[in-house]
Amino acid sequence: MFQSRLFARISILGFTLALGGTLRLALAEYTWRWGPKPxxxxxxxxxxxxxxxDWAERQPALALGALRxxxxxxxxxxTAWMALGLAAERNGDMEQAADSFFAAEQCDRQxxxxxxxxxxxxxxxxDLQFWHAATRxxxxxxxxxxxxxxxxxxxxxxxxxxxxxLGESPHLERxxxxxxIGRSRWQEAAxxxxxxxxxxxxxxxxxxxxxxxxxxxxxxxxxxxxLAAWNRLQKFPAPDRAIxxxxxxxxxxxxxxxxxxxxxxxxxxxxxxxxxxxxLAFRLAEMTPDACILLEQPVVLDSGRYRLxxxxxxEGLAEKSGLRWTLLHDGRVEASSGxxxxxxTKVSNGLVAEWNFRAAKAGLYELAWIYSRVPGTSHKEGxxxxxxxxxxxx
Amino acid sequence: MRIDFLRSAVAAGLALHLAAGMGLPLAAxxxxxxxxxxxxxVVVTSGAFRLNHATVRSNATLFEGAMVEAGxxxxxxxxxxxxxxxxxxxxxxRVFGRHLALDHGAVRIDRAAGSASGFSAGFxxxxxxxxxxxxxxxxxxxIWLIGERRVEVSALTGSFRALNSQGMLIAKxxxxxxxxxxxxxxxxRYRITGRLxxxxxxxxxxxxxxxxxxxxxxxxxxxxxxxxxxxxxAEFNGFARRGATPVSDAAQxxxxxxxxxxxxxxxxxxxxxxxxxxxxxxxxxxxxGASGGAGGGASGAAVSVTMIAIxxxxxAAAVVGGLAASGNLGGSTAPPVSR
Numbered sequence: 001m002f003q004s005r006l007f008a009r010i011s012i013l014g015f016t017l018a019l020g021g022t023l024r025l026a027l028a029e030y031t032w033r034w035g036p037k038p039x040x041x042x043x044x045x046x047x048x049x050x051x052x053x054d055w056a057e058r059q060p061a062l063a064l065g066a067l068r069x070x071x072x073x074x075x076x077x078x079t080a081w082m083a084l085g086l087a088a089e090r091n092g093d094m095e096q097a098a099d100s101f102f103a104a105e106q107c108d109r110q111x112x113x114x115x116x117x118x119x120x121x122x123x124x125x126x127d128l129q130f131w132h133a134a135t136r137x138x139x140x141x142x143x144x145x146x147x148x149x150x151x152x153x154x155x156x157x158x159x160x161x162x163x164x165x166l167g168e169s170p171h172l173e174r175x176x177x178x179x180x181i182g183r184s185r186w187q188e189a190a191x192x193x194x195x196x197x198x199x200x201x202x203x204x205x206x207x208x209x210x211x212x213x214x215x216x217x218x219x220x221x222x223x224x225x226x227l228a229a230w231n232r233l234q235k236f237p238a239p240d241r242a243i244x245x246x247x248x249x250x251x252x253x254x255x256x257x258x259x260x261x262x263x264x265x266x267x268x269x270x271x272x273x274x275x276x277x278x279x280l281a282f283r284l285a286e287m288t289p290d291a292c293i294l295l296e297q298p299v300v301l302d303s304g305r306y307r308l309x310x311x312x313x314x315e316g317l318a319e320k321s322g323l324r325w326t327l328l329h330d331g332r333v334e335a336s337s338g339x340x341x342x343x344x345t346k347v348s349n350g351l352v353a354e355w356n357f358r359a360a361k362a363g364l365y366e367l368a369w370i371y372s373r374v375p376g377t378s379h380k381e382g383x384x385x386x387x388x389x390x391x392x393x394x
Numbered sequence: 395m396r397i398d399f400l401r402s403a404v405a406a407g408l409a410l411h412l413a414a415g416m417g418l419p420l421a422a423x424x425x426x427x428x429x430x431x432x433x434x435x436v437v438v439t440s441g442a443f444r445l446n447h448a449t450v451r452s453n454a455t456l457f458e459g460a461m462v463e464a465g466x467x468x469x470x471x472x473x474x475x476x477x478x479x480x481x482x483x484x485x486x487x488r489v490f491g492r493h494l495a496l497d498h499g500a501v502r503i504d505r506a507a508g509s510a511s512g513f514s515a516g517f518x519x520x521x522x523x524x525x526x527x528x529x530x531x532x533x534x535x536x537i538w539l540i541g542e543r544r545v546e547v548s549a550l551t552g553s554f555r556a557l558n559s560q561g562m563l564i565a566k567x568x569x570x571x572x573x574x575x576x577x578x579x580x581x582x583r584y585r586i587t588g589r590l591x592x593x594x595x596x597x598x599x600x601x602x603x604x605x606x607x608x609x610x611x612x613x614x615x616x617x618x619x620x621x622x623x624x625x626x627x628a629e630f631n632g633f634a635r636r637g638a639t640p641v642s643d644a645a646q647x648x649x650x651x652x653x654x655x656x657x658x659x660x661x662x663x664x665x666x667x668x669x670x671x672x673x674x675x676x677x678x679x680x681x682x683g684a685s686g687g688a689g690g691g692a693s694g695a696a697v698s699v700t701m702i703a704i705x706x707x708x709x710a711a712a713v714v715g716g717l718a719a720s721g722n723l724g725g726s727t728a729p730p731v732s733r
Contacts, residue, residue: 082452112452119455123433146448151455182446 049074056083063087078108082116094124111140115148122151130155131165138166145175153179159188163195170200174209181216189213190225197232207233214260221330223300223364230260244300247367250390252280263297268371281385284317284371288379296368299391301359308357308367310389312340313350316382320374323384325355328366334359339374350387356394367391434458434491435473443469460489464499476531477517478505496521500538506552507531521545523559523577524708528552535567540574546713548572556708562634563645564706565604572713573604581707582634584608584648587656590623596641599630603703604710609644611635614653627656634706646706
């Protein structure tokens with residue numbers, strides 16, 4: 001009897017305590033949702049630091065107090081430390097801000113607190129602390145390092161110097177290279193690319209990045225840098241190594257890649273193109289437009305005379321085939337050959353011809369094989385094949 | 395859900411703290427002391443966002459021309475000028491020290507500048523060729539890009555001015571009002587409605603939709619019937635007179651081609667061709683006379699357009715209800731509301 005009464009009383013007491021706790025939580029939840037009145041004391045301290053971080057957001061005037069309360073409840077809440085640091089920065093208390101960011105780093109030894117510190121010290125113009133934080137952030141960065149690189153780049157003139165301060169790694173080098181390409185800072189990009197070609201994964205993604213970089217350099221008319229970048233990508237022995245005044249893959253032994261200093265092949269509209277070792281064949285249709293580029297290759301030339309020798313064969317095309325070579329510089333035609341007809345020197349499997357031209361000044365050129373219908377002739381379906389094309393200074 | 399909310403709250407807190415932290419100390423000659431590069435502010439979010447196309451978490455320092463793309467959480471921008479903005483979820487814009495070029499989505503202006511005294515060149519938002527300027531440092535509002543062409547401006551506190559691509563004032567939006575703006579194909583076109591007043595020999599009219607006062611001019615004014623419109627509500631169609639200087643208080647001189655008396659406000663709705671332009675909510679399909687009519691015609695979703703004006707080549711419709719429909723406010727080929 002006594003035991004059952006005792007049990008009932010304990011149950012009632014337990015129920016009452018649970019009800020009280022539930023009501024307290026409900027009140028805390030309500031207060032959190034609707035927020036305290038300005039200037040009001042904290043009505044609840046129920047052990048959830050998130051409530052106070054939320055209050056700090058809703059009541060900026062109470063932010064410092066709310067964040068301190070949040071940290072009293074959970075001293076290892078790095079986001080609260082960061083928020084407190086930023087609140088202190090607002091109030092001009094830089095010492096407190098720095099301490100808070102330091103505490104955030106102590107609680108959470110991951111990227112975010114150290115990234116936040118780097119930003120803070122950047123804004124404060126504190127070089128020493130900025131680089132200290134930035135270097136640690138760089139070591140922890142597994143995502144895109146571009147934002148960190150941008151901070152470092154603003155702080156340290158010169159990409160290589162900034163990289164050395166951040167701590168060199170292929171991850172940072174490829175991030176910096178992308179950053180510099182995006183800003184068309186070609187010279188610095190070339191320096192970073194040179195480093196990446198030593199440390200990076202050239203058979204893998206870095207090779208692709210460097211190849212794209214070479215293409216961008218060519219588009220930007222940065223011939224020498226493009227030549228160096230391209231040659232760094234060539235394995236030993238390097239049949240596709242580019243040299244001033246010489247063509248790459250001149251026998252078409254390898255399938256034209258369309259990148260860097262290799263041939264770029266364009267399928268003629270309504271026609272087709274076919275490659276086989278030492279043979280590149282174009283089929284031109286009756287509907288092919290009056291003019292189109294079939295093949296081109298960038299080449300770095302010195303000022304002076306050059307001779308292009310090439311072997312070709314045509315089938316079915318008009319007597320005046322409409323095929324010719326053109327030298328372009330900066331998108332403008334510098335020199336253009338005559339139209340090749342069937343009077344060139346015959347060899348066993350086609351015709352060999354030469355075209356002599358002059359490059360007015362040193363620089364990056366495009367040598368293009370084009371089809372341009374000769375006035376007075378009509379389109380005819382046919383084939384045009386190239387077996388080799390080589391360039392030399394006579 | 396609650397965790398997301400809390401994250402948002404913390405992010406917002408960080409932004410607010412930094413806003414004050416950068417705005418107020420700058421006024422006192424502090425701020426980003428000694429920074430090598432001109433940082434223009436801070437962006438904070440509870441999740442991830444994209445900064446110059448790179449993914450960033452939590453916060454970052456902003457530089458001139460930074461492209462900010464908010465992710466699943468809004469991105470709060472606190473600028474050294476004191477301006478505070480919230481780029482809403484999945485919105486994007488390019489941030490400069492004195493303006494934001496809104497690319498897509500919506501932005502909320504929580505504070506236009508650090509202090510009223512420092513508001514000589516307040517923050518502005520550029521959207522689809524329009525410039526939205528808060529009138530005071532305390533002005534708060536929201537600018538929202540809708541569909542392909544429309545910009546909606548809502549003023550929560552204070553007021554905002556909208557300028558067209560030529561810098562011509564096309565609307566004043568006061569607290570509690572929303573205006574949907576849509577640049578038209580014919581620049582400089584006007585179709586405005588209001589009471590005609592005469593001041594010192596000049597005829598002035600304040601458009602009821604856009605709150606913009608213009609001076610009206612042209613051969614129409616010399617017609618004998620015109621003087622009878624004084625003090626009356628009328629609709630004017632015309633074009634901006636280039637190079638003309640309006641009298642004070644007027645934003646532009648409008649060469650009037652056509653004037654039509656308009657019924658008093660609150661009178662019967664527009665006729666079949668939308669005469670009077672005072673179409674009630676939901677009647678935009680006929681009132682505008684254009685494809686889709688007055689915003690409500692196309693989809694009619696939670697929108698009540700009371701008037702359409704065309705001012706400085708921009709169609710403007712007062713929007714009640716907060717959400718604009720995605721229809722057309724009226725193309726440049728729209729026939730006049732009245733004859």
